[in-house]
Amino acid sequence: xxxxxxxxxxxxxxxxxxxxxxxxxxxxxxxxxxxxxxxxxxxxxxxxxxxxxxxxxxxxxxxxxxxxxxxxxxxxxxxxxxxxxxxxxxxxxxxxxxxxxxxxxxxxxxxxxxxxxxxxxxxxxxxxxxxxxxxxxxxxxxxxxxxxxxxxxxxxxxxxxxxxxxxxxxxxxxxxxxxxxxxxxxxxxxxxxxxxxxxxxxxxxxxxxxxxxxxxxxxxxxxxxxxxxx
Amino acid sequence: xxxxxxxxxxxxxxxxxxxxxxxxxxxxxxxxxxxxxxxxxxxxxxxxxxxxxxxxxxxxxxxxxxxxxxxxxxxxxxxxxxxxxxxxxxxxxxxxxxxxxxxxxxxxxxxxxxxxxxxxxxxxxxxxxxxxxxxxxxxxxxxxxxxxxxxxxxxxxxxxxxxxxxxxxxxxxxxxxxxxxxxxxxxxxxxxxxxxxxxxxxxxxxxxxxxxxxxxxxxxxxxxxxxxxxxxxxxxxxxxxxxxxxxxxxxxxxxxxxxxxxxxxxxxxxxxxxxxxxxxxxxxxxxxxxxxxxxxxxxxxxxxxxxxxxxxxxxxxxxxxxxxxxxxxxxxxxxxxxxxxxxxxxxxxxxxxxxxxxxxxxxxxxxxxxxxxxxxxxxxxxxxxxxxxxxxxxxxxxxxxxxxxxxxxxxxxxxxxxxxxxxxxxxxxxxxxxxxxxxxxxxxxxxxxxxxxxxxxxxxxxxxxxxxxxxxxxxxxxxxxxxxxxxxxxxxxxxxxxxxxxxxxxxxxxxxxxxx
Ligand SMILES: [Cu+2]
Ligand SMILES: [Cu+2]
Numbered sequence: 001x002x003x004x005x006x007x008x009x010x011x012x013x014x015x016x017x018x019x020x021x022x023x024x025x026x027x028x029x030x031x032x033x034x035x036x037x038x039x040x041x042x043x044x045x046x047x048x049x050x051x052x053x054x055x056x057x058x059x060x061x062x063x064x065x066x067x068x069x070x071x072x073x074x075x076x077x078x079x080x081x082x083x084x085x086x087x088x089x090x091x092x093x094x095x096x097x098x099x100x101x102x103x104x105x106x107x108x109x110x111x112x113x114x115x116x117x118x119x120x121x122x123x124x125x126x127x128x129x130x131x132x133x134x135x136x137x138x139x140x141x142x143x144x145x146x147x148x149x150x151x152x153x154x155x156x157x158x159x160x161x162x163x164x165x166x167x168x169x170x171x172x173x174x175x176x177x178x179x180x181x182x183x184x185x186x187x188x189x190x191x192x193x194x195x196x197x198x199x200x201x202x203x204x205x206x207x208x209x210x211x212x213x214x215x216x217x218x219x220x221x222x223x224x225x226x227x228x229x230x
Numbered sequence: 231x232x233x234x235x236x237x238x239x240x241x242x243x244x245x246x247x248x249x250x251x252x253x254x255x256x257x258x259x260x261x262x263x264x265x266x267x268x269x270x271x272x273x274x275x276x277x278x279x280x281x282x283x284x285x286x287x288x289x290x291x292x293x294x295x296x297x298x299x300x301x302x303x304x305x306x307x308x309x310x311x312x313x314x315x316x317x318x319x320x321x322x323x324x325x326x327x328x329x330x331x332x333x334x335x336x337x338x339x340x341x342x343x344x345x346x347x348x349x350x351x352x353x354x355x356x357x358x359x360x361x362x363x364x365x366x367x368x369x370x371x372x373x374x375x376x377x378x379x380x381x382x383x384x385x386x387x388x389x390x391x392x393x394x395x396x397x398x399x400x401x402x403x404x405x406x407x408x409x410x411x412x413x414x415x416x417x418x419x420x421x422x423x424x425x426x427x428x429x430x431x432x433x434x435x436x437x438x439x440x441x442x443x444x445x446x447x448x449x450x451x452x453x454x455x456x457x458x459x460x461x462x463x464x465x466x467x468x469x470x471x472x473x474x475x476x477x478x479x480x481x482x483x484x485x486x487x488x489x490x491x492x493x494x495x496x497x498x499x500x501x502x503x504x505x506x507x508x509x510x511x512x513x514x515x516x517x518x519x520x521x522x523x524x525x526x527x528x529x530x531x532x533x534x535x536x537x538x539x540x541x542x543x544x545x546x547x548x549x550x551x552x553x554x555x556x557x558x559x560x561x562x563x564x565x566x567x568x569x570x571x572x573x574x575x576x577x578x579x580x581x582x583x584x585x586x587x588x589x590x591x592x593x594x595x596x597x598x599x600x601x602x603x604x605x606x607x608x609x610x611x612x613x614x615x616x617x618x619x620x621x622x623x624x625x626x627x628x629x630x631x632x633x634x635x636x637x638x639x640x641x642x643x644x645x646x647x648x649x650x651x652x653x654x655x656x657x658x659x660x661x662x663x664x665x666x667x668x669x670x671x672x673x674x675x676x677x678x679x680x681x682x683x684x685x686x687x688x689x690x691x692x693x694x695x696x697x698x699x700x701x702x703x704x705x706x707x708x709x710x711x712x713x714x715x716x717x718x719x720x721x722x723x724x725x726x727x728x729x730x731x732x733x734x735x736x737x738x739x740x741x742x743x744x745x746x
Contacts, residue, residue: 033593038664041591045584052580055555056573065495065562082556083503083549090548094541097591105533105592112529151677173367174460176525176600180666180679184596187526189461190366191454195529207677211525211600211668213360214367216292219671 028201031183033104041097108184111197116163124168124175124188127217129208143223151222157230161199167192176211179225185211201227247343250335252320255342257631259317262345266309271699273302278695281688286673295672296358303361304378307478308385309349311612314620315481316392319420321627323396326417328405333398337391344388351381360670362467365452365460369445376445379438386435393427396420415498418505419484422512426473434470437463461526468519476515478612480508482575482619483550489572489622490554494561499553507546514543524592525599533592540590547583551576566725567641571622574649578614582607585660603663606656614652621705629724634716640708647701654694661687
């Protein structure tokens with residue numbers, strides 16, 4: 001256990017070195033799951049990668065021929081036990097990875113069956129986002145002022161739960177509502193609603209950006225989510 | 231000069247356009263792919279140069295950007311990697327099975343020459359839609375998109391003819407006594423590749439025809455208002471295009487098996503398992519496409535099915551990786567250029583494999599989808615993997631093709647710059663994606679999280695891309711220069727290894743002809 005913790009801390013050191021924000025108490029549930037599962041897979045991947053490289057180098061060194069011409073061909077080898085063994089190991093790893101991802105997947109996917117304190121309709125259009133509080137008259141506003149470039153933040157509170165209903169304007173194209181630091185994105189498809197459930201949001205500012213190619217302004221579709229103490 | 235005559239057959243226009251010889255058509259495919267690679271690679275460098283510094287530097291404008299990545303992707307897939315696979319299939323398969331030529335030599339010529347107008351249509355289009363062409367973005371009025379669609383339909387027809395030709399050849403023209411069990415792994419790879427091409431390509435052709443109708447005549451195939459949905463396209467498209475990624479990787483797997491076993495002077499470790507793994511990958515490849523749609527409709531139920539089937543593909547892939555390594559076990563390894571490129575395939579394949587497992591994990595995909603992480607993942611497999619194997623195979627066959635030998639020192643330099651280059655480029659892209667940078671961005675504006683690190687990692691990625699370009703320059707120089715000036719060698723003496731007879735001799739071919 002102590003060992004695992006140490007390995008984890010080495011890897012989170014490595015990750016902060018390459019710049020991925022490491023696990024912090026400040027993340028929301030989706031980002032937390034992301035950080036945990038990413039860490040597990042990163043450790044596994046590095047082990048597999050090192051295993052392959054080391055095995056390759058060892059075999060190369062051990063079996064390099066001294067003289068170039070060998071008298072006759074070597075017969076093909078196979079070892080059923082060994083092959084069954086690594087098939088089983090690979091299967092177990094894969095089933096483990098599948099199993100740990102299922103709970104969080106279900107949690108994220110079931111947003112359309114949940115209710116939140118507040119429902120917000122997010123409508124994407126080329127090249128900005130429109131927010132509207134469902135059932136509140138005249139609550140619609142655009143994510144930013146195209147002439148001044150000023151961002152109009154979507155203000156949320158940490159003691160409330162939210163349902164985002166994400167779509168795109170009729171006649172527009174597909175966009176994707178991506179909040180890297182909150183650990184999710186969902187596509188904004190014209191004529192179709194995708195649901196996201198949010199609660200226990202840590203106080204802070206979170207940038208939103210578009211993740212589905214939507215035209216020349218795709219790279220510059222900012223929005224800001226501001227989470228305040230409620 | 232025998233080598234001159236042998237190397238310059240294509241200067242005779244009648245032979246150039248009319249040849250039905252499988253070796254010459256194979257070389258035509260390889261030349262065609264190389265020319266496309268130069269230009270598609272140039273587009274990649276333009277994009278990487280724009281991204282070196284933050285801000286719009288004017289190397290490429292936002293309006294041009296969509297056309298750049300669309301044509302880069304489309305050309306690399308259909309006219310570089312797939313064409314190279316077809317090239318090696320043409321060059322090697324008849325030799326391997328002891329046939330004089332393919333089953334339909336004339337159709338073979340036609341299938342190749344269809345690719346040229348297809349490529350011209352695509353190159354002159356530059357539509358801002360991505361190679362995935364998602365509607366409604368691909369339904370905007372722009373004649374460039376129509377040209378792109380027509381180009382791809384032609385390429386698809388060519389691909390189906392080619393696949394059928396390979397299947398018929400391998401089924402009917404094997405030399406007597408060459409049972410399926412004895413068939414080599416490269417030919418097996420072409421069998422599976424052709425099965426995928428034959429089964430999946432009609433699907434994308436139909437989808438492209440539907441898109442064409444919806445654009446030209448307003449047919450509402452992908453419109454919400456008429457009971458359909460833009461997401462319908464994504465399902466049809468990926469149900470072809472996921473299997474299609476194996477059209478790109480399977481021939482390279484076959485070549486890797488060939489390179490590693492030749493230079494270890496052993497047969498491949500666990501050949502039966504290798505064939506079964508390819509079969510498993512082929513079958514599973516058809517039922518995983520939904521992993522491209524997790525974030526498109528996250529509340530719909532079949533997500534777990536596609537994530538599960540995709541995870542399963544990791545098993546045969548892992549098995550193949552260890553079998554490649556174990557092929558060296560108890561071998562008499564000759565360390566030389568082709569072997570090292572084969573091992574470079576394994577490295578790229580593992581790096582792309584582990585990152586592929588990550589993107590398939592839905593809680594990770596919620597962040598990684600449509601970011602540079604995905605771009606890093608598939609470039610590791612297709613560039614780090616497939617291009618490595620194809621380069622190694624070109625070096626391996628060089629004495630057979632040109633009757634001369636290339637310069638080994640330059641080839642080692644090529645290898646070094648290549649491996650370092652692709653690790654930096656695509657590793658850098660993986661980090662960029664993990665930092666949250668979406669793909670298909672002409673710039674990374676300051677409002678994006680981790681902006682400082684985005685600058686650093688974009689620069690590393692761009693430097694890596696230039697290293698790869700330098701490696702390719704060395705490669706091209708070596709190939710062209712050595713074709714004139716390289717020492718004359720026979721294939722047997724080139725590597726000085728005891729190659730178990732890899733392909734049939736002319737005698738076998740004569741016997742074969744009598745049998746028919
Ligand atoms: Cu957008
Ligand atoms: Cu796929």
